[in-house]
Amino acid sequence: MRRVPSSLIASALAPDPSSAEPLHKQLYERLREHILSRRLAPGLQLPSTRVLASDLVISRTPILHAIEQLKAEGYLEACIGSGTYVARFLPEQRMVATQAVALTGGSQSGGHRQPGFEARRVVPHKIRTIPRAAYRPFQSGFPALDEFPFVTWSKLLQHLQTRANSTLLGYGSPVGYLPLRRAIASYLTIARGMRCDEDQVIVVSGAQQAFGLAVRALAEPGDSVLLEDPGYFGAQTAFDASSVKLLPVPIDQDGLIVPDMHEGARARILYTTPANQFPLGVTMSVARRRQLLNWAHKSGVWILEDDYDGEFRYSGCPLPSLQSLDFTGSVIYVGTFSKVLFPGLRLGYIVVPAHLVEVFVAAKRSFDYHCPMIEQFVTAEFINDGHFARHIRRMRTLYLERLEALLEAARAEMNCEFEIRRPDAGMHVVARLGQGVDDQAVATDAAHLGISTIPLSSCYLGPDRISGLVLGFAGYKPQQIRSAMQKLSTVIAAHSCARRA
């Protein structure tokens, strides 16, 4: 027999002292309401009237009255010598309808939902959902989690024990924890050749938040945002859910094709991944970078530069970021710790022109006040103690090995129809499938064999789509990569044959 603490029942029945209705009537209605809603479930034993009276700080008389009436109506049952129970078979059969009735005070006429009610309550706009990323080949976006020096991280967490103070536990600044912003600015200046100081750095909850922040700070609902097409689904989702219009921008071998001035006049923001275009892996040429900056300057469009995995470059000279080439204050630079540390950390940063700091900080404040302090403390120490640079160097070598393993495994399976261009940077490759092969169907079949891929066609906004698969390699051991590639090539071969047949 289920029992519920008497204090809980008392709190659910608490009469309203200011009400004109007599106590016994109020108690009767509350009890009936909770029985009808099954909050007090059939078969549940009520506390004794003495206990209820004490919990509610009222006399027993109104409680006895209410219970008698509910027994008479069949809502409660008495078992002699063992107390009062909620009836197993309630007088009402129309349970669902009467839940609403109970609320409107028992009037039968108000019980049914008004016409138009459901329509008003319909969720006004659909937000795109993305399936959860599983940590298995070839899910992209995952770094080598098993290679992360978590023991070091834990030691830094332990050091905090003696340093608990109001800076660590209290409200922080929306702009971010100053030592972390300093560490980021100095890392970006030294390692990435950027031109920024700590005052321009704002700590955010990963790159995903940066996209929404940029819209809140720089655009208004109904404004347009230009995006690389194909492009990063996370950015597409963020912009889409922020009530701005999405305008696709095509890509060629030099990066995104700079829009004409007419398109610039329609848009507020242009989103781009110049270091390693997601998903195609194109590095934007320097000439294109200058052309883009020139266009942004003239058209008044803000550039949102997402440098999500620029740390991992395997060949050639690293090109300067758009931010470092920009002398007009047009570029907002977005970086993330999800790839170089670990995704569960949910920390990233943006570097904004000095005159935009205030509005971005206000936007961050309106979003979620600020990022968690413990995470910011530990990340700052991890960078300042040199673990960060060391980890990146180690991972660059490791990821290059894993890239080679993937390319080799792909070559070994050359009998099936796909083509992988060796990328210059990053943590994923694109396998192009033969024309007419349905990449979504391949991805679905691969998933059944325990292999995650992103169909290239799903990354497009526009109608012209290339069939292919986005394959992440950084997170997986060569052995896992080889075994997954074998299975994947079987699936691709089956689909390519089916197409030819």
Add this chain to the structure above:
Amino acid sequence: MRRVPSSLIASALAPDPSSAEPLHKQLYERLREHILSRRLAPGLQLPSTRVLASDLVISRTPILHAIEQLKAEGYLEACIGSGTYVARFLPEQRMVATQAVALTGGSQSGGHRQPGFEARRVVPHKIRTIPRAAYRPFQSGFPALDEFPFVTWSKLLQHLQTRANSTLLGYGSPVGYLPLRRAIASYLTIARGMRCDEDQVIVVSGAQQAFGLAVRALAEPGDSVLLEDPGYFGAQTAFDASSVKLLPVPIDQDGLIVPDMHEGARARILYTTPANQFPLGVTMSVARRRQLLNWAHKSGVWILEDDYDGEFRYSGCPLPSLQSLDFTGSVIYVGTFSKVLFPGLRLGYIVVPAHLVEVFVAAKRSFDYHCPMIEQFVTAEFINDGHFARHIRRMRTLYLERLEALLEAARAEMNCEFEIRRPDAGMHVVARLGQGVDDQAVATDAAHLGISTIPLSSCYLGPDRISGLVLGFAGYKPQQIRSAMQKLSTVIAAHSCARRA
């Protein structure tokens, strides 16, 4: 003499292999651009041509060419036997204008900003900024940070060391970490008498994020949100920045005055703090709760119930939350760990009707993917190990003592004109000032004495404002409270006298 690592200079100069322009011309332009922009500062020594050639993986010839030309034009200077330097006096005097010129490839005509450029770049909407909360009497919102069992928290952090896995480090689910959602649901059911299961609980980055999420999930830009007036500035900021209209709802002694159906027809969401109205401290009566739910049901408006400090109730029977009285799926319940644990954690939760889970999760995903995993792990363990309930019980006793200290200190200073009603719950009181006393001026003067207060008039949206001060007491020791109250009463007395004079 400043020196810059040669690799940095090389990366800034990196020529574009795909460009039709000869190498020496490209190098010349990059160098000139960086000199004009002061990225290569006057007096800076350049690396030797040999080092540059090696860093850029090109021959020395084009480098020598470029440098000779820049010397000839006066951008660089040679000191015999000690290398090449950026000239201290550049040929251009019009430095600001030429920064833009450099970008457009040196054409003088394109150098000046187009008319209308600045206008387009103006930040489109102002986001309200709120001064940062300092941890000192009587700043509201702070729990007793020095009483938080951080040693226990640190031990739980340490336990993670052996448990590093892809769940902790990788991407998590936008809905939140399941064991934490379970712990929250069970806490809410047992301790707060709520009706919910874990599937309805979504973990968010504090209550602040919950407000924005509700707008993204349930409203569209231009829709209206009804808010208690006076009300919580954090919610006002979140709604305002989300591009919805704010409609004030007045308060009486029973809580917010339920709007008429006409107003309901104009709004999407109604925001309320029924357990302890912020800032006035009114507890919404049960009759008013029923009336509000009935209205919400009929008008189709969603209720956003912010239960920010309902854990700390000092007298009377706790009233059931709106969520627990609602049988129509109209209530979104918001809770936070900022008050019962610590603000720097940035964790909170929302409980939504089952049919809204999907859209809220998609909204959370679009905002920032999910909350940090380590924080969620430790919070779940802290609750499940019983530390959470223990800490709340301890704090309830402590805060009551601190409330008494504040009331006593206020009585001791009764010679000055202010009136504090004893609150039934929460972590702050409101001190009403005499009519005509300017609470903003009092707050400013108090701040000069190291005392933080929120002027009551600043919490209003509408024009009818009561003069008063919001005083937080939970975070401060009785001795601090007494000393701050003495200083504050001096300030208030001065302003009251000034008014009478």
